[in-house]
Amino acid sequence: MERLIYLDNAATTKTAPEVVEAMLPYFTERYGNPSSVYGFAAANKEVISQQRDVIAQVLGAKGNEIYFTAGGSEADNWALKATAEAYEGKGNHIITTKIEHHAILHTCEYLEKKGFEVTYLDVDEDGVVKLDELKAAIRPTTILISVMYANNEIGTIQPIREIGEIAHEHGILFHTDAVQAFGQVPIHVDECHIDMLSASGHKLNGPKGIGFLYIRTGVKIRSFVHGGGQERKRRAGTENVPGIVGLGAAVKRAADTMAERTGKETELRDYLINRVLDEIPHCRLNGHRTKRLPNNANFSFRFIEGESLLIKLDMKGICGSSGSACTSGSLDPSHVLLAIGLPHEIAHGSLRLTLNEEITKEDIDYVVDSLKEIVGHLREMSPLYEDFINKQKK
Incomplete structure (x- = not known):
């Protein structure tokens, strides 16, 4: 392959060189178990504490409110399951949305089998939660509202501050899955009234297999993994020191470069959109036009299959996706696109392109020119497109 243009950064990002450099000593030189008492190993406990502080500062939180996990899915599971267990004496009702990541939706389905009741809120055609419907869904038994900060497929950013205010006005805990948003947009947990927040390292040029759950002081959440006393007895297991160091380095890098990096991504995103x-007929942008992640563009092309489009893009060295990487291989259309009102036949012809700071205008021009060629070729072979053209001629 002569050329590689990677536009699937919502699935995962390249680990930054400075992140790898920060991690390396903790594989081969400073490899001690932080729970051991001797100095060589115990020094790593302080290193872990330093990374908590780095992450907490970016969120406007306290270091002891950051709990390390194996990634975003674990953090989502922890937030929902442990909250349900801890607060079931108060109520058994949870509110979420129809466009959440499956780490939330499947956990909610699990909790429903355990006797909890879940309301799945509709969204508007841009994928935005309707605040009046959120208020109407609240019951005396509601214990948790979980709404993602920004959607992983269509990039729409939710009115998180307003949702947090509604939750706190009613004495309800508020959790947000910020896996896509953290490192891409500024987040302040106090200003947004966030009680719990999930994030993952590999979405912001950090390593895979590491993430965290922010838990506000005073939230009565239970332990998720039982065994040792790690993570203040809430998540047992020897700490992934290299991963934690890498996560801290990635978070610092993301915070330091956010303004310049996302400014460039936004400019190229809008140029791409x-x-x-303008140049490809019978297509639409999915998600809110402006209230979206800086690097996200999601399109639906009528009369073609997204899988065929991805294969032909790959042949030209372009990496994209049709939706969440966690559902790749599924024959079903995206639940997110169906939730915003797209019919199945249009939802099937979707493409998500997510940029990074290394993408250039020349890359975007190559991608769009390739898209025009591929979409045109696929439509030439489509009976649906032929029928459409024939009807237009009548």
């Missing part, structure tokens, strides 16, 4: 919408 405008070219596609």
